[in-house]
Amino acid sequence: MRLTYQPFELELKHxxxxxxxxxxxxxxxxxxxxxxxxxxYGEASMVPYMGESYASATAFxxxxxxxxxxxxxxxxxxxxxxDGIAPGQPAIKAAIDIALNDLNGKLQQQPCWKLLGxxxxxxxxxxxxxxIAEPAEMIQKLKDAEGFxxxxxxxxxxxxxxxxxxxxxxxxxxxxxxxNQGWDDREKALELVHWLHEQGIVLIEQPFNKTDPDSNAWLxxxxxxxxxxxxxxxxxxxxxxxxxxxxxxxxxxxxSAGMFEAKRMIDExxxxxxKIMIGCMSETSCATLAAAALAPQCHWADLDGPFLTTNNPxxxxxxxxxxxxxxxxxxxxxxxx
Ligand code: MG
Numbered sequence: 001m002r003l004t005y006q007p008f009e010l011e012l013k014h015x016x017x018x019x020x021x022x023x024x025x026x027x028x029x030x031x032x033x034x035x036x037x038x039x040x041y042g043e044a045s046m047v048p049y050m051g052e053s054y055a056s057a058t059a060f061x062x063x064x065x066x067x068x069x070x071x072x073x074x075x076x077x078x079x080x081x082x083d084g085i086a087p088g089q090p091a092i093k094a095a096i097d098i099a100l101n102d103l104n105g106k107l108q109q110q111p112c113w114k115l116l117g118x119x120x121x122x123x124x125x126x127x128x129x130x131x132i133a134e135p136a137e138m139i140q141k142l143k144d145a146e147g148f149x150x151x152x153x154x155x156x157x158x159x160x161x162x163x164x165x166x167x168x169x170x171x172x173x174x175x176x177x178x179x180n181q182g183w184d185d186r187e188k189a190l191e192l193v194h195w196l197h198e199q200g201i202v203l204i205e206q207p208f209n210k211t212d213p214d215s216n217a218w219l220x221x222x223x224x225x226x227x228x229x230x231x232x233x234x235x236x237x238x239x240x241x242x243x244x245x246x247x248x249x250x251x252x253x254x255x256s257a258g259m260f261e262a263k264r265m266i267d268e269x270x271x272x273x274x275k276i277m278i279g280c281m282s283e284t285s286c287a288t289l290a291a292a293a294l295a296p297q298c299h300w301a302d303l304d305g306p307f308l309t310t311n312n313p314x315x316x317x318x319x320x321x322x323x324x325x326x327x328x329x330x331x332x333x334x335x336x337x
Pocket of ligand 1: 230
């Protein structure tokens with residue numbers, strides 16, 4: 001099995017602002033695995049706050065020797081091998097895992113979603129994310145959200161209620177809220193959560209800092225809306241720690257080191273009675289299809305990556321009634337332009 005890769009700067013439609021950061025593009029590493037005339041495609045989306053970069057990804061890939069692995073693939077052995085090269089760096093590990101899943105599907109002549117045990121009729125709607133902005137810009141951004149059944153909004157601004165009021169002045173779709181660790185006062189947070197409940201908010205992501213499980217657990221205990229851990233839940237070992245702190249977890253392939261471990265996290269969350277959201281970073285169709293293959297096994301999906309970017313190097317997958325369409329092609333079902 002041979003590995004190739006190219007850096008790719010994924011441009012964002014709007015300057016993206018969340019509680020702590022702002023940016024206009026995302027560095028992505030496109031990865032391919034080649035075997036027996038088939039090519040599997042993968043992708044690492046390296047949002048700056050996660051600490052990976054073209055330099056770290058290249059340094060990692062230069063140490064990877066995939067020629068030692070034969071088909072049929074032992075996914076567990078391969079992810080253990082990648083973890084042995086360096087700790088952390090889940091995005092570039094995910095790129096290899098996604099390419100491996102795509103290649104595996106092509107070699108087995110099966111779609112990835114089928115191999116992972118997903119039922120396409122259970123696909124949840126995908127939310128469309130709008131970042132923090134002034135009211136006029138917010139309303140403009142919401143126009144991009146037409147066709148989506150759910151909108152996700154980033155909170156943690158100076159005036160969170162004002163932001164929700166602005167959204168509610170133009171749409172009454174269900175809302176997901178992401179505080180991105182931006183809240184710091186328990187009582188104020190609880191008051192806001194009750195108010196958000198009245199505004200039809202469906203769930204709240206990561207209210208307090210990921211290093212403050214006590215405050216997150218305090219709010220979870222009292223909240224009428226599901227509280228979801230995102231930044232505090234990266235890989236499989238974090239799922240058990242989320243029990244009692246959050247109602248559910250947000251799984252992202254760029255945190256979990258790919259599809260193999262994400263599937264294990266889903267199974268573990270189900271075992272523990274935790275709700276499951278599947279999310280994304282700024283991603284092309286490639287990582288989006290990889291997450292969509294698992295989305296029917298999750299309660300909520302936030303897989304809007306390709307809608308928030310302007311230079312997706314792949315064809316846009318099917319999207320109908322606010323949901324990704326899983327096709328019957330082998331592997332991820334990714335189509336080159
Ligand atoms: Mg989040």
